[in-house]
Amino acid sequence: xxxxxxxxxxxxxxxxxxxxxxxxxxxxxxxxxxxxxxxxxxxxxxxxxxxxxxxxxxxxxxxxxxxxxxxxxxxxxxxxxxxxxxxxxxxxxxxxxxxxxxxxxxxxxxxxxxxxxxxxxxxxxxxxxxxxxx
Ligand code: THU
Numbered sequence: 001x002x003x004x005x006x007x008x009x010x011x012x013x014x015x016x017x018x019x020x021x022x023x024x025x026x027x028x029x030x031x032x033x034x035x036x037x038x039x040x041x042x043x044x045x046x047x048x049x050x051x052x053x054x055x056x057x058x059x060x061x062x063x064x065x066x067x068x069x070x071x072x073x074x075x076x077x078x079x080x081x082x083x084x085x086x087x088x089x090x091x092x093x094x095x096x097x098x099x100x101x102x103x104x105x106x107x108x109x110x111x112x113x114x115x116x117x118x119x120x121x122x123x124x125x126x127x128x129x130x131x132x133x134x
Contacts, residue, residue: 003074003103007107007110016041021046026053028053031071032067033070033098034069054077082108091122
């Protein structure tokens with residue numbers, strides 16, 4: 001799947017963001033090894049800590065539907081700058097990424113985006129390898 005297609009899915013999901021507190025809308029789309037796409041938006045809460053980021057919404061949807069291996073992720077937050085994922089989401093990416101080279105696509109729109117490798121945005125991470133679970 002090309003970058004543009006995955007970004008379009010993230011943009012669509014962004015429209016569903018529930019953000020009465022921040023008004024900062026984010027959409028994400030994850031591609032899984034079995035070729036499926038799962039999307040998510042951020043979902044805020046009056047108890048701010050209960051907020052869920054768009055990226056984790058998408059990943060948790062994938063995992064709960066039986067797709068545990070992610071091969072790419074597109075994220076659209078602010079439309080005028082590239083929105084990078086928060087630390088908690090980066091940690092969750094590591095748990096379900098096919099490997100540390102998967103592409104993290106940060107987009108303003110389908111045509112304007114940057115691509116990072118997972119390993120470059122969370123160096124020195126603690127992962128399941130440290131627990132000998134791999
Ligand atoms: N947020 C995301 O959904 N993903 C990110 O990558 C950064 C932050 C959300 C959480 C909250 O709803 C809002 O953006 C402001 O932090």
